[in-house]
Amino acid sequence: MFDTVLVANRGEIAVRVIRTLRALGVRSVAVFSDADADARHVREADTAVRIGPAPATESYLSVERILQAAERSGAQAVHPGYGFLAENAGFARACAEAGLVFIGPPADAIALMGDKIRAKETVRAAGVPVVPGGRDPDLAEAARELGAPVLLKPSAGGGGKGMRLVRDLGVLDDEIAAARREARASFGDDTLLVERWIDRPRHIEIQVLADAHGNVVHLGERECSLQRRHQKIIEEAPSVLLDEGTRAAMGEAAVQAARSCGYVGAGTVEFIVPGGDPSQYYFMEMNTRLQVEHPVTELVTGLDLVEWQLRVAAGEKLPYGQGDIRLTGHAVEARICAEDPARGFLPSGGTVLRLREPQGDGVRTDSGLSEGTEVGSLYDPMLSKVIAYGPDRATALRRLRAALAETVTLGVPTNAGFLRRLLAHPAVVAGDMDTGLVEREAAGLVPDEVPEEVYEAAVAVRLDALRPRQEGWTDPFSVPSGWRLGGEPRPVAFPLRVPGLDPVTRTARGTHTVTADRVDVTLDGVRHTFDRAGDWLGRDGDAWQVRDHDPVAASLDRAAHAGADSLTAPMPGTVTVVKVAVGDEVTAGQSLLVVEAMKMEHVVSAPHAGTVAELDVTPGTTVAMDQVLAVITPHEESEEAAR
Template sequence: MFTTVLIANRGEIAVRVQRTLRRLGVRSVAVYAPDDAGSVHVRGADEAVRIPSYLDGAAIIEAARATGARAVHPGYGFLAENAAFARACAEAGIVFIGPPPEAIEAMGDKIEAKLTVAAAGVPVVPGRDERGLSDEQLAEAALEVGLPVLLKPSAGGGGKGMRLVRAEEELAEAIASARREARGAFGDDTLLAERFIDGPRHIEVQVFADAHGNVVHLGERECSLQRRHQKIVEEAPSPLLDAAQRAEIGAHAVNAARSIGYVGAGTVEFIVAGERPDERYFMEMNTRLQVEHPVTELVTGLDLVELQLRVAAGEPLPFAQDDVALTGHAVEARVYAEDPARGFLPTGGRVLALAEPPQARVDSGVGAGDEIGSRYDPMIAKVVVHGRDRAEALRALDRALAEYSLLGVHTNVAFLRKLLARPEVVSGDLDTGLVERVLPELNADASVPEWVLAAAALERMNAVTPAGDDPWDAMDGWRVGEAAWAPHALVVDGGEPVEVRTRGAEVAVGDGEPRRAVLSEDALVLDGRRHPHRRVTGRDGAVWIGAEGRAWSVRERERLAGGGTAAAAGGVLRSPMPGTVLAVKVAEGDAVAEGQPVVIVEAMKMEHTVVAAVAGTVARLPVRAGDQVALDAVLAEITPEEAQ
């Protein structure tokens, strides 16, 4: 076994690898980019080295040499499937904990991968995958395969550049846009055409191979719950397959790995016809550890990172195929820094408070006080549970998500709970289009409970009570002779202002009657009913409240630079996501029309144009091109025409 291993990654995967290294007594070395200096994976390592970028292979190899690391674990993402980096490690005398470069290359090109595994007897999706097809030839190939057809880039993954075409008149534009996106994302606009399988399920098989010719599979994972081709919830085993089907698809995965001389951990992905599970076709192979590997670990009892280390050190696999047994059921939910109510735009900011469910496995790379930015993937944690059967596992995951609380950054936890409660999910009737079909229903209920507004108003009142004795300085509704109602115009998650009035231990929301309210550290008692929650106030004055997997950000309505109150329609423009200001389209003093572009913000290669919600005059522009902005940061203030 290695004595020192460098982890060429960040976040939750780096922390996950550190956990196994610590258990085995192996020294861990972290690398970090300048903006990650205080992150959890740096704090948890035995030694840490600063590098310019996680994509700087030369700097990573130099860090390994300097720290005495004999091996590099690439995690997933970044350089994990970079054949050139794997070769550079070998040339430097450092073990790359992954497959040989030739295997990475063989599976990195979808066209070559299909040809290779097909020759080994693995079924592939019917289609046309010749290189160099012109737009006209690709259109002809699509019609020959038969509509609906899926256009896919030969390079890359993650759903980028994929287009589903159902009508012949859509082909030309779909080909052009798919090429543009593939060229921008991967530097290669080669496309292939595959038959689209209606109601498809995404099922992948975990394989492991050593350098002694042994190849086994560790069962399958169901990954059909996806949004925009990105997985959200994964489980093992799949509720679709029986024992015979599991053995058959596992054998196909093993043959695919053998066909390229694979060594290490890998995942062979299949598309399966939901109503005809015997129709299953190879899609691609991921030549690395997968994000969703914990569900396989929980049902097999194996530590896949430890197996990676031992195989990379030259040891044979310690078991044969017949020794692999699946026990119970495991489900994993991915927690993303994104806001479902805003079209799943990436969020970010400082983690003000974090509470993780003690009864679940939580693979996380963030802690309280950490800053979540827009430079990296928005996934911040994985909540994983195990049960005796699928029903028990789903119930356990819902309980765990209800107890997961992250304040300061909007996440998709409440969305995940709604998804898991869907009857299709409970019954196991899944397909890759399910989430998109039910999305309007999952995002339908955006109402804010009255108790949340009451708790925020009382918290704000406590925060602004002055320390001095002059009653004229108070903002609690004091007046000569009697207590008076103190008004608050509260904005929840950037929505419309709601009037809330407080007077001592009384609170009134909107036009509602006064109600008795008592606020404690961990609950609000409203008319005798207790509402437990977590609550914290950020530096910007926003009160964050979390309960049952939901979180709300509540702030007082702003006043404009000129002194007037911002119009309910939006006199204050805020950033919809953390990112970089690409362009400012107006200047202070300019007259703007409703709907006119004001500022363009970019994050995670996604541009968002912020437009004027009211007609008026630009009163203040606190940002300029190139500025980094946080979620909900003020981008501009517009004095509405009515106020003028």
């Protein structure tokens, strides 16, 4: 076994790998950018090395700086985690040339499976069924031959980045251009492929483990059909879709796929499966790394996959064969992401003001967070994972819902409450899922208004802040009682605003108890308990930022921009494209700017025909959520149409 291992990643996966290194008595080395100088993975490692400024291209994606850090720290091996350089064949080769062991598959296997077209050709020759498709340079032609709907995918990477489902071939060129930009930003390579889209598919993947002595086993499957924007958000093992015969057949196909590329280490073979006929499965791709969802496989097999990555990389043989692998119980994982369901799941950010992550009987949290963590727009939005295990699926689901209700991440909007409601959806409970289920049902799983008790709690906090704290005599005029000379008491009113919603004015109607970190309110005979931190209130995985609203300032702002519409940043991020200049005439719906955050693009369009009166950003400008980007003065006919 190695003495020292460098973890070439950040966030929850770096913390996860460090945990196993510590258990094995192996010294861990963390790397960090300037943005992560005080990050949890840096604090938990035995030593840490700065590798550059915040942008990933100048730090976590810099092969040269990673290798320099390994040399300086005395590391013998490098664990790439997932994302960044994990599936970069050049990085694997560079590690070998530097005398380092790359804890992953051989570079040639990474290169082969990283090229999704070559991968398909290789596994097809090994007898594994594949999805029909095509690739660059004949991408558009292949898409039109396949016919809509088709799926555009980056050839160089996975994780849903850059994937585009095209149902209207009339917008194919625009979708290809957008997919290329996202692929280039995520993987440094804008090569694309296209596949036939299978309606209402299920996403089933098989975990494989191979050593350098010719032994390959599979560790069962994971169901990953619950996705948004082609990104997995809930995963479970095993899948309720497969019977023992289909499980064995798919497992053997995955083993053959791994053998076909000379695979060594832990990897995942992904299949797309028609929900109506699981025996008709198709190879999609092979992820030549550890997967985000590996904990569910660990829990049902009892194996530590990171440990076995290390042991295989150190030259050990697998001590078990396929017949020794047993799947026991059921495990389900939920990915906690920095995104705001109430704002269309746009990426979010901020400072973690209060954090509570569930642990306990049948519950595990893998996280890179701590209180004070700054969540910015430079890296992936996933913050943590909550995983539940039980003797059966119903128990695992129930435990995970309860764990998500206990999850508190105040200061950064997350999807925890949304995931809790999703896991209670009848189709999910019944196991009747497909990759489009979340998109179809999302609107019904996002509350369309703020519960009244949230405003009541916000009022309670403000009333408590106004109460005098000194001992002894109290000036009665300093007490917020609503008392008036010669009249009935009038309750104190507070103008409040939740970002993205219209302001409201509320007075206290119930009873309250306020402490430093909690608010209890009883409204209409029902008691509600909230976690609190600053302007934030949280309950059952949901969170709201309730700010004070200044109606005078808002009125002055409206007057300053009378007759014009301000276009604001929908999320914290970076402006990557500016298509107009001050004085340009624009049409309704015209694309004006592109804002990128957490590897996701958002197009800002003109709300109506008009003239660009102000333009406050250029490509490369970092913007905060709701920051003004441009001001459009409408044409007279647009104003008349609006009236």
